[in-house]
Amino acid sequence: MTAASGAEAPPLVDTHLHLDDTRFDDDRETVLRRARQSGVRAVLSCSTDLDSARYTLALARRFAAGDAMPAVGVAVGVHPHQAGRVGSIEAALEALERLAAEPQVRAIGEIGLDFHYDFSPRDVQQELFERQLDLAQRIGKPVCVHAREAEPTVLATIRRYPRVRGVLHAFAGDREQAEQALALGWYLGVGGMLTFRNADAIRAVVSAAPLERLVLETDAPYLAPVPHRGRRNEPAYVALVAESLARLHALPVEAVAQLTTRAAVELLGLEF
Incomplete structure (x- = not known):
């Protein structure tokens, strides 16, 4: 089954994209409709700072789920790239907590x-990471975690927050790190990198992981899968990730869709 198979496509969830990105300004609604046509029933749009969080929340309110649109959920937080620009961490956390109370x-x-x-x-990244994990633990929300060349430190940090569950987005660690994350009750995010020619190491890790602990993602507009690599990614392409994962596990794509969608719903509480 392909991304263009329309109404017959299996139900999918894109657990990580950036709907607020300016590359979607000209056709955001069309992009969402195209995702729904490809079987995407829900998406989680992740923010990168407070302005991004507010705008993403406004977009989720604007685009209501229906026969032609996926449900749009929101993650609010400050990306490590933006950690040094926060100013008052206390004020940022108070604002995030207020935003996190919204139903979307x-x-x-x-x-x-x-x-x-x-x-x-790095010390600022670490402090803000820990404070946001503490917020998540206190209010009972899962987390979406970025870890680039920082997997050992991320794993050591999340161990200190045993009541927090989440997904290691765009997971690119090794098998031992994957096993550590899974043992902590976490999920691994699988996206377009799975389709890259030079991603044998990622495929080896993903092939050994239980499907019920994997969630699909695009990171759109970034990391477009083959054959769209190098162009703007979009949530419809999560179907290509599902197909690649199905080939890797020698299963029908419908089975992969069922297991990964169930995992996304259980972790994130997405409704559709």
Whole structure:
């Protein structure tokens, strides 16, 4: 079954995209309708800072779920790239907590650590990551975590928050790190990288992971899967990720859709 199979496509959930990105400004509604036609029943749009969170929440209110549109859930949080620009962490956390009380908000995210680009000082990233995990634990929300070249530190950190569950977005760690995350009750986010020619290591990790602990994502407009690599990604392409995962596990795509959608609903409480 392909991304263009329309009403016959299996029900899918895109657990991570950035609907507020300016690359969707000209055709955001069309993009969502195209996703629904490809079987996407719900999406989780993750924010990167407070302005992004407010705008993403406004978009979720604007686009109501229906026969032609997927349900739009929201994650509110401060990305590690933006950690150094927050100013008052206390004020930011108070604002996030107010936003998290809105019914469309299903998670805290995108939060985490990025030691590849280091756009924010690592100690500031760490402090904000921990404070947002503490918020999630206190209000009972799952989290969407970014970990780039920082998996050991991320894993050590989330161990200190045993009541928090979440997804390691765009997981690119090794098998041992995947097993550690799964043992903590976490989920792994699987996206377009699974289709990349040079992603054998990721495929090896994903092939060993239980499907009921994987969730599908696009990270749109980033990380478009093959054959769209290098162009704007969009939530409809999560169907291509499902197909790649089905081939990897030698299962029908309908089975992969069922298991990953169930995992997304259980973790994020998405309704459709």
